[in-house]
Amino acid sequence: MRVVMAPTGFGGTLTALEAASAMRDGWLRAAPADHVRTCPLSDGGPGFLDTLRAARGGELLSVTVASPLGEPTPGAVLVVDEPGGGRTAYVESAQxxxxxxVPPERRDATVTTSSGVGELVRAALESGASRVVVGLAGSATNDAGAGMLATLGVGTGAAGPLRGGGGGLGAVTVADLRGLAALRDELARVELVVATDVDVPLLGLHGASAAFAAERGASREQAQELERALGHFSHTAVATLGRGAVRPDLLASARTASPAARLTGLPGAGAAGGLGFGLVLLGARVASASGLVADAVGLDDQVRHADVVVTGEGRFDWQSLHGAVVAVVAERALAAGVPAVVLAGQVEVGRREWAAAGVAAAYAVADTPAQVRAALADPAGTLAARAERVARTWSH
Incomplete structure (x- = not known):
């Protein structure tokens, strides 16, 4: 059989390349005659640049940026010369x-800031790129990109309210957003792309605060306050930009909604604590990071020549079905008439849901607490063992 291993990274335990290698090794133990190819993917989070560089080459530019807590941390920008001319700069916001x-005991979604992303974007712009792609996933922040905007020149300087995290955005005024329109005009010369991991909106039950703030250290009460703060900030920012706030091609499905509602409800606006929204304010268009990487590595061609595609991630849950790697692989495999199998650290999606997404089967590495501990102790070994068992079912 011809098998393609196309996972993303497994949380903080395995990179996409390490996961793909472990899955390949396990599969070949059970089916040594099979032809197994690895095709690591990314959802825009950690490993975004590594995956793209392996497929496209390019030059890494090192830069030191601020962490969510304002501490210096290393980062990089990948710059690739395009065949038809021009340069594309890729940014991994998770850096x-x-x-x-942010250590678990210091996580507080009300105060962490996205200022460092602004430094990465600035480095990308200074590289001379005509296209800047910002990968969003795995954020510790929930400030709708306010800190990033401040670093890029919006607001009143280092002491302004945009830099203090999402918790303070409920008091932002139009005066605090001075320079936003000018920055948007300046960036009009560049094609700005937001590569998101999920297609969630900024506000609402499935938005940045309600759905994700808890994993960033917010209590239920803080998540509700963040929802209100981001709502106020988004309406103030859109009012500051006026009629130019919304790109014309974003209006097709919601012509009667207000400009603020159109932007906050845009799929992907809530990605990475609302960084998607902050970049859309600057004129960016939204794209699926998983789809963008899949195109870059030639996934479609590999799928067409395969008998089965195996994808995977650390946790297969409801977020996985909203634009993440697993969903993109399943969609493309279904279009090619090839079964897509999921191997995940844990499976938290029901059979009906994953079958509706085009997944042929889903298998967990760990189901019990003891198995979870074993998987954390030896992530590559336990993933390979699971792949070996799956191969006995699927290889023939």
């Missing part, structure tokens, strides 16, 4: 706002 940069 500046990743959840792993």
């Amino acid at each position: 500046a706002v990743g959840l792993g940069l």
Whole structure:
């Protein structure tokens, strides 16, 4: 059989390349005659640049940026020369706002800031790129990109309210957003792309605060306050920009809604604590990070020549079905008439849901607390063992 291993990274335990290698090794133990290819993918989070560089080459530019707590942390921008001319700069926002940069005991979604993403975007612009792609996933922040905007020149300086985290955005005024329209006009010369991991809106039950603030250290009460603060900030920002706030091609499905509602409800606006929204304010268009990477690595061609595609991630849950790697692989495999199998650390989606998304089967590495401990102790070994068992079912 011809098998393609196309996972993303498994949380903080395995990179996409390590996961793909472990899955391949386990599969070949059960089916040594099979032809197994690895095709690591990314959802825009940790490993975004590594995956793209392996597929596209390019030059890494090192830069030191601020962490969500304002501490210096290393980052990089990947710059690729395009065949038809021009340069594309790729930014991995998790290098500046990743959840792993904030120890669990210091996580507080009301005060963490996205200022470091602004430093990465500035480095991308200074590279001379005509296209800047910002990968969003795994954020410790929930400030709708306010800190990023401040670093890029919006507001009243280092002491302004945009830099203090999402908790203070409920008091933002139009005066605090001075320079926003000018910055948007300046960036009109660049194609700005937001590559998101999930297609959630900024506000609402499935938005940045209600659905994700808890994992960033917010209590239920703080999540509700963040929802109100981001709502106020978004309406103030859109009012500041006026009629130019909304790109014309975003209006097709909601012509009667207000400009603020159109932007806050945009799929992907809530990605990475609302960083999607902050970048859309600057004129960016939204794209699926998983789809963008899949195109870059030539996933479609590999799927067409496969008998089965195996994808995976650390936790297969409801977020996985909203634009993440698993959903993109399943969609493309279904279009090619090839079964897509999921291997995940844990499976938290019901059969009906994953079957509706085009997944042929889903298997967990760990189901019990003891198995979870074993998986954390030896992530590559336990993933390989699970792949070996799955191969006995699927290889023939």
